[in-house]
Amino acid sequence: MNATATMGLLRIQNRRLDFPMKIAARDTKFLRLDLLFCLWSSAALCAAVSHTLLPFWTAAGTTWMPSVHWQREIAYFDIFIAGVLLWAARQKDVAIKRQFALLLCGLSVVLGENHLEGWLQDAKIFHVLFTVANFCAALWAIGAYWLSRRSVQRGLPIA
Numbered sequence: 001m002n003a004t005a006t007m008g009l010l011r012i013q014n015r016r017l018d019f020p021m022k023i024a025a026r027d028t029k030f031l032r033l034d035l036l037f038c039l040w041s042s043a044a045l046c047a048a049v050s051h052t053l054l055p056f057w058t059a060a061g062t063t064w065m066p067s068v069h070w071q072r073e074i075a076y077f078d079i080f081i082a083g084v085l086l087w088a089a090r091q092k093d094v095a096i097k098r099q100f101a102l103l104l105c106g107l108s109v110v111l112g113e114n115h116l117e118g119w120l121q122d123a124k125i126f127h128v129l130f131t132v133a134n135f136c137a138a139l140w141a142i143g144a145y146w147l148s149r150r151s152v153q154r155g156l157p158i159a
Contacts, residue, residue: 033097033144037089040104040137041082048082051075061126063118081107098145105141108134 050058051071059066088100112134118127 033101033141033148034089036137036140036144037085037097037100037104040108041085041089043133044078044082044085048075048078051078058126062124063122063127094148098148101141101145101148105138105145108138108141112138 047058052075055068055071056066058071085100085104088097091097112131115127115131115134118124119131
């Protein structure tokens with residue numbers, strides 16, 4: 001084997017080794033917006049089932065009065081948001097994911113603040129859980145938005 005063939009083989013091997021590293025770096029760099037959207041959607045769908053099938057049990061975990069109709073309305077909202085976020089998770093365009101990250105951040109902040117007010121009235125389990133979860137989702141979304149800004153400037157897609 002001559003020197004040119006050896007160098008070509010080394011370049012091919014190096015590309016094979018670098019490719020998984022580039023994918024891993026890209027995925028962790030954005031804090032996985034698709035994972036955030038899927039987790040938030042899963043939580044919303046579980047909440048929708050709870051609001052629909054167990055409205056009095058769900059209301060018992062909060063300081064709010066039980067109402068089957070109000071619980072059902074919340075369930076419809078949860079199902080709609082889950083569908084929108086699952087759609088966003090499947091998009092390849094980083095700009096779309098970044099915009100949905102900002103929307104999710106805003107939604108998580110207002111929902112988290114609402115649960116925080118309930119928590120301050122009485123530390124019921126759902127208020128504590130969803131205050132923490134929504135503020136964590138907001139931090140994740142804003143962090144992913146911030147970290148992905150360089151890729152938007154370079155025109156790189158998120159897989």
